[in-house]
Amino acid sequence: MIVIKNWIESHPGTWQFIKFNIFANVATFANFVTMWIATTFLFKSLEETPFKWWIFDYTSKESLMLSGFISFLVATTVGQIVNYIVQRKVTFKSNSEFSKSIPxxxxxxxxxxxxxxxxxxxxxxxxAKLSVPSALLPFGANIINLGVQVAISFTAMKFIILPETKEDKVLKGVTE
Structure with missing residues (x-):
């Protein structure tokens, strides 16, 4: 345990990224459960309704059409709400003002x-062109989405949304 503790202390940025990914699994779980409920029950009846607007093209059978669009939208939103709460409290232990960070x-x-x-x-x-079974298409797309979300959200949260404040450093015992 001492070796792990020493490693964590000497690699705080890497440890924070690891924690971010570990605790992002709470948001990922919420995302996948929401996606399953949405595509299986809530919006199933919209699987044959094509949807195309702006950059959103859900006109192929594989995209699950309007069901896929709404399901991804809802699942992503739910996952991001959970992610903000968990990352702010656990990973970044941020004391940043809610009114400044939330916008x-x-x-x-x-x-x-x-x-x-x-x-x-x-x-x-x-x-689908890579012969992924149609039942797994939304989940494969969701895995790709989650990778993109991690890249964007970790960087933004660490450096823009929840940057370490002087108060955070004092609470952690870090002095400049």
Whole structure:
């Protein structure tokens, strides 16, 4: 245990990224459960309703059409709400003002929602061409989405939304 503790203390940035990914699994779980409920029950009746607007192209059978669009939108939003709460409290242990961090987070989530709602329509078609079974297409697209979300959200949360404050450093015993 001493070796692990020493490693963590000497690699705080790497440890924070590891914690971010570990605790992001709470949000990932919420995302996948929401996706399953949405595609299996809530929006199943919309699987044959094509949807195309702006950069969103859910017109192929593989995309699950309007069901896929709404399901990805809802699942991503639920996952991001859970992610903000967990990351703020656990990973970053941030004392940043909610009123200052939440507008930035909302902008980040809007970017993530646009990207991860537009992307599955394309990735599901690519996965289908790679002979991924149709039942697994939404989950394969969701895995790709989650990777994109991690890259965007960790960077934004660490450096823009929940940057370490002087108060955080004092509480951690770090002095400059």
């Amino acid at each position: 930035k987070y909302i902008i980040m989530v809007i970017v993530i929602v646009i990207v991860s709602t537009a992307l599955p329509g394309k990735t599901q078609m690519v996965l």
